Amino acid sequence: MKSQELISTTKQNSIKIECDVFLGFDNQQNNYSIKNNILIKNSESTTYQYNNLGFGKITRVDIQNPLQIVVFYKNFNMVVLLDNQLNEIKKIDFNLKSTPVTLESVALSSQNQIWIYDGISSKIGLYNVNTDTFKWISTMLENPILYYESDYTHFYWTDANLNLYRISIYGTIEKLGNLPKFDSIQLTKNGNSIYQLENQLFYYNLTSKSSSKIAIDKKIISKFFFRDGILSIFTQNEITNYKLILP
Secondary structure (H helix, E strand, O other): OEEOOOEOEEEEEEEEOOOOEEEEEOOOOOEEEEEOOEEEEEOOOOEEEEOOHHHOOOOEEEOOOOOOEEEEEHHHOEEEEEOOOOOEEEEEEHHHOOOOOOEEEEEEOOOOEEEEEEOOOOEEEEEEOOOOEEEEOOOOOOOOEEEEEEOOOEEEEEEOOOEEEEEEOOOOEEEEEEOOOOOEEEEOOOOOEEEEEOOEEEEEEOOOOEEEEEOOOOOOOOEEEEEOOEEEEEOOOEEEEEEEOOO
C-alpha cells in the first residue's frame, strides 16, 4: 500500500452531545445518536426520541432518507421504519414470514424497498415494505459480509478478505477492488473511502491503491462520519466538525 501526502482539514465548530453512539448527520443537518438504547434526533430547535426496549439492542440505523429512517434490531429479527419525527411508520417482523429469514444486514433502497442480507441462504435481496414481498437478487455469497453500506441503487459490502463488492437493484454484482485493513470505514465516491485504523484517519483511493493520512487534532476517535465535505469526529461527549476536501 502506497502512502501519499497529508490531507489537511479546517476545524469548523464543536457540538456538545451526551450519547453512547453517535450515528451521523442527515441532509438537513440534524444529528442522530443512541443513548441507553434510545434513538435520538437533534435538530436546532427540537429533540425527538424513539424507544422500543422490547426489541432488544439497536443494531443499526439508516438515516439516508430523514423521512424514512430504518432501525434494525438483529437479535429480534425486526425492522422498524420511522418518519422525520421518529414516529413509527411500520414494524416488520421477519420471524413471521412464510420463508424463514435471519437478517444479518438491513439498509434503505429505492422505491419503498429495503436491502436485506439473509444469514440462512447467504443471499442479498430486496424487501418491498408496501407489498411485504421479497425479491432475491443474488446467488449465495461465498464469504460472509464483514461491513456494508448502501445508497438507493446499490448495496456495497466487504468480505473477510477485504474484497469490496457492489450489487445493483437489478442484481448485477461487481467486484470493485480490495480495501486496506480498517477498524471502521465509510465509503465516499467510486469505491474510495475514509477509514480509521488505530485512532488515525486515512483516505483510500481504490484506483491507485494508495492511502493518505487525514490531519485532525483528536487523539481518540470514538466515531467519525463524513457528509457533504464535512468530517465529523465524535469523542468524549463532543462532535467536532472539520471541512475536508478530498483529492
